[in-house]
Amino acid sequence: MNLKELYQEIILDHGKNPRNLRKTDNYNKDAKGHNPLCGDNVHVFLKLDENKKVDDISFEGSGCAISMASASIMTDLVRGKEEAEVKEIVTDFLDMIKEKDDLNSKLLNDDEKTKLMCLSGVKQYPMRVKCATLSWHTLTSAIDNSQEVINTES
Amino acid sequence: MNLKELYQEIILDHGKNPRNLRKTDNYNKDAKGHNPLCGDNVHVFLKLDENKKVDDISFEGSGCAISMASASIMTDLVRGKEEAEVKEIVTDFLDMIKEKDDLNSKLLNDDEKTKLMCLSGVKQYPMRVKCATLSWHTLTSAIDNSQEVINTES
Amino acid sequence: MNIDDIKKEFPIFDNKIHNNDLVYLDSANSSQKPKIVLDRIYDFYSKEFSNVGRSVHYLAVAATNLYENTRVSVQKYINAQDKNEIVFTKGATEAINLIANTFGQKYLDEGDEVLITELEHHSNYVPWHFLRKSKNIKIEFAEINDDGEITLEAIKTKITDKTKIICITHLSNVTGAILPIKEIVNLAHSKGIPVLVDGCQGAPHLKLDMQDLGCDFYAISGHKMYGPTGIGVLYAKKKWLEDLPPYQGGGGMIREVKKKGISYGDLPNKYEAGTMATAQVIAFNESIKFMETIGIENIEKHEKELLDYAIDVLGKNNSINIVGNPKNKGGVISFTIEGIHPHDIATILDEDGVAIRAGHHCCQILHDKLGLPATARASFGVYNTKEDIDQLNASLNNCKKIFNLK
Amino acid sequence: MNIDDIKKEFPIFDNKIHNNDLVYLDSANSSQKPKIVLDRIYDFYSKEFSNVGRSVHYLAVAATNLYENTRVSVQKYINAQDKNEIVFTKGATEAINLIANTFGQKYLDEGDEVLITELEHHSNYVPWHFLRKSKNIKIEFAEINDDGEITLEAIKTKITDKTKIICITHLSNVTGAILPIKEIVNLAHSKGIPVLVDGCQGAPHLKLDMQDLGCDFYAISGHKMYGPTGIGVLYAKKKWLEDLPPYQGGGGMIREVKKKGISYGDLPNKYEAGTMATAQVIAFNESIKFMETIGIENIEKHEKELLDYAIDVLGKNNSINIVGNPKNKGGVISFTIEGIHPHDIATILDEDGVAIRAGHHCCQILHDKLGLPATARASFGVYNTKEDIDQLNASLNNCKKIFNLK
Numbered sequence A, B: 001m002n003l004k005e006l007y008q009e010i011i012l013d014h015g016k017n018p019r020n021l022r023k024t025d026n027y028n029k030d031a032k033g034h035n036p037l038c039g040d041n042v043h044v045f046l047k048l049d050e051n052k053k054v055d056d057i058s059f060e061g062s063g064c065a066i067s068m069a070s071a072s073i074m075t076d077l078v079r080g081k082e083e084a085e086v087k088e089i090v091t092d093f094l095d096m097i098k099e100k101d102d103l104n105s106k107l108l109n110d111d112e113k114t115k116l117m118c119l120s121g122v123k124q125y126p127m128r129v130k131c132a133t134l135s136w137h138t139l140t141s142a143i144d145n146s147q148e149v150i151n152t153e154s
Numbered sequence C, D: 001m002n003i004d005d006i007k008k009e010f011p012i013f014d015n016k017i018h019n020n021d022l023v024y025l026d027s028a029n030s031s032q033k034p035k036i037v038l039d040r041i042y043d044f045y046s047k048e049f050s051n052v053g054r055s056v057h058y059l060a061v062a063a064t065n066l067y068e069n070t071r072v073s074v075q076k077y078i079n080a081q082d083k084n085e086i087v088f089t090k091g092a093t094e095a096i097n098l099i100a101n102t103f104g105q106k107y108l109d110e111g112d113e114v115l116i117t118e119l120e121h122h123s124n125y126v127p128w129h130f131l132r133k134s135k136n137i138k139i140e141f142a143e144i145n146d147d148g149e150i151t152l153e154a155i156k157t158k159i160t161d162k163t164k165i166i167c168i169t170h171l172s173n174v175t176g177a178i179l180p181i182k183e184i185v186n187l188a189h190s191k192g193i194p195v196l197v198d199g200c201q202g203a204p205h206l207k208l209d210m211q212d213l214g215c216d217f218y219a220i221s222g223h224k225m226y227g228p229t230g231i232g233v234l235y236a237k238k239k240w241l242e243d244l245p246p247y248q249g250g251g252g253m254i255r256e257v258k259k260k261g262i263s264y265g266d267l268p269n270k271y272e273a274g275t276m277a278t279a280q281v282i283a284f285n286e287s288i289k290f291m292e293t294i295g296i297e298n299i300e301k302h303e304k305e306l307l308d309y310a311i312d313v314l315g316k317n318n319s320i321n322i323v324g325n326p327k328n329k330g331g332v333i334s335f336t337i338e339g340i341h342p343h344d345i346a347t348i349l350d351e352d353g354v355a356i357r358a359g360h361h362c363c364q365i366l367h368d369k370l371g372l373p374a375t376a377r378a379s380f381g382v383y384n385t386k387e388d389i390d391q392l393n394a395s396l397n398n399c400k401k402i403f404n405l406k
């Protein structure tokens, strides 16, 4: 295992200074996520325009470096994408964290992929995978408008 | 251990043909005993005369050879004794079964002691001690007029 | 399958009982444990121990994975649809109490009926009795026939508009009767009634397939399945676990806890409050593997052979009366000998190293019905042999000699 | 007392974690087990195994005696008046649920108040919360002071005419605060209110004397006392056990079972339904002996030395904030580091073989009050040493380096 891979500079940076940590005005979709193991909470706010494009996305919550960095990078990446595209990116990310070696989506440019791959260090830390995926599951829930609280324990 | 000591002829005889297995008419004291482990039940009926002497004693119930023989021998022995004497005999018997080598009560003649000592074989069978003592505890309860069901499990 | 080899896997048989080999015929009470189960407990505590699900350090991660592995093994073993349909309890008794309590809270009201059978173990009666007191419900008993069986018909007769749940044993721990669960479930479901199966005696001896049986709840005790004490399984269809309230409250079963209110965790955490029997759950995986390695079909076949042999041998012993004569019967023989109380039988047999059980076997209702205060019971496990039956019979003859019977 | 020798009695420390020695600082979560406990489990299953209290054969008699021996050992260890005041459960969580359920059934009605504290573990809150739902009772929280303590005064303030039971932890699993139980019990009893003590953290670390404490109920988890998982103890004064209704129904807890009704067995059987965690109970006797052999006074002294040392060392490490500062404190240190989330700390420490816990430690109410979503926690057992604390501190410095903190 390699702590250096887990805590890369970019993770530490996003963890310490998360982008989009605020509440979008006039958001039209949102969802809450919760990790009962560590007590981490995240609340994702989405504003889709009439073309279902992400006009704004933000989040509130607190958590470890991994979960904050993951939410921060995620919110940066999906702004401007369409709903269907967002879902594709989420799936791609979750697949990578779970089993795949790489990201495959053509919706992401190399720079974006590199950023996301920084999170792949958690693969060696099974108990921390949930930290990296919580905000992503919550984003899906927000898009699907499902009312349930996302719970990464299950 | 020695099964022969446990199942002496006299035990087998009393076990098969228990004396006083009936219900005393006009009894004035009674109590029920129960052994939840084996489901054995005994109901002891006492008729004390105005001098608190045992005019009649009987029992109903079903159980193993040891418990039937014990009740049978007990009821034979205490007939004609006074309440206080009955209690002394009960204590003497229980002491013998629990820890003492012999019976000490002067209220019992040698013949009676020999009969009772036949039950001492259960000492080597801890789980069977309850079978031998159930009716005796129940007799005490009848004399004391206590309403609770005697339960040898505790 | 070589049964002598299997017996060798159980360290208990290396011991002498009153200088005799142990003839263990009390497996319906609790089974002995193979060495791999004991080794697993030892290894877990000495190499991998940690509390489950609460810390992120190495040992905690390892323990949590091992714990969850058992859940998956059980799921596969009983063919449940989802691993979260497997809830660990401390035993079958707790599993049944869990359902009686939560189902009772939500679905039982004054006048409602719970249908059980005369074969039920106290564990599948007393928890329902509590509701009789607290909610004024009724308990109905489906009656046995002369062979000591419960037929589909016996159940049908007792179902009314008020029947809210049917709770039945898979295999009687006294007569050995195997109930027609699938047919009963079909009938019950056609009337919208859920079915709880007490699988204590079913799980160690019969092939289990929850999809085939179709029951809503199935309760298992690990210690009767060659596993450790202190571990049981409640199988429940997901819709029920999602629908019913939690049973015990504590750490691990919550989502969010505030002064004003509490929300509960997802399945199966919702039903696993507090520190669980971690080591026992982990070792239980080895019990499942042990049974899988032999193959439940082979276990069934072996025990059936023993049963047939025992019925034959004891049947020829003219003082012995076998209780019940079910067509579909598992490896349990309860019997009486006219003139010798079961307790005396058990004591005398023990002297020869033959361990049987005497009493009402936690089935007083059945014994009342049969008019017997107690019976003697020999029950089989995979380690038993025909020699065990022969020894049983010889020791029973010794009983008769001591009691001067012919 | 030579602690190095004691450490050798725990096989777990023979293992390497990520190539490092294990520094186990998660004993408040669950303690490691000495070899004698593991050996006892192994020996019991391989030489003496049988179900308890139900059969009369040799193994059953032996097992029943061993089982009851533990009850007597526990009675003596905690100085209970009667061995039947000791009820075995699967853990402290079940013990508290048992009382919440049975006391709640009988004595709590709409508007009644249960007084707990902000320090309580979810296990001593959720079971009472159930009654809030089913019976419309209220739960009041005695408040901590700035040092993370619960004072007698804090309890007094919250007692009203409606207070029906007070439920408090002996030793906080977060701040380490030891509560003035005796004084609280005296106060409560002067108003006729019974007191339940969550002894999960008290039992492994403090001398227990039920006659001195005077509480009505005391809940213990075996796995935190160097014992097996799946075993706990409920101590309850006899008058309560006689007075309260049974909790779970099943085999072993009954007296007579009829179709029309059921009567329950005597103590402690009334509260021990179904097959119990026999092997765990029997092995728990070795845990008690282990603690007795060292002497609880010596354990307390050793852990106090560790605690003082740790507070000194961590206190000098300027990024570390220790949560709470109770005057009377047990071997638990919860802390935060500004700029590093506790989960990240735990992951980084684990790489060095240092096992701590991060999270809310099943105390969300307390963490809410402190305004901390999570803390890191190091907790001690008898096997810990000052070197363990040094390694903890070194690894915390490594965290800071990775996170670029000074």
Ligand SMILES: Cc1ncc(COP(=O)(O)O)c(C=O)c1O
Pocket: C250, C251, C274, C275, C276, D028, D029, D091, D092, D093, D094, D121, D123, D124, D169, D171, D172, D173, D198, D200, D201, D221, D362
């Ligand atoms: C103070 C306290 N109470 C209750 C519990 C719950 O104990 P268990 O999980 O063993 O039932 C714990 C341990 O997690 C604890 O520390």
Ligand SMILES: Cc1ncc(COP(=O)(O)O)c(C=O)c1O
Pocket: C028, C029, C091, C092, C093, C094, C121, C123, C124, C169, C171, C172, C173, C198, C200, C201, C221, C362, D250, D251, D274, D275, D276
């Ligand atoms: C048919 C049946 N049901 C329930 C039980 C109770 O199981 P346990 O005591 O393991 O909870 C038993 C075993 O005694 C049984 O044979």
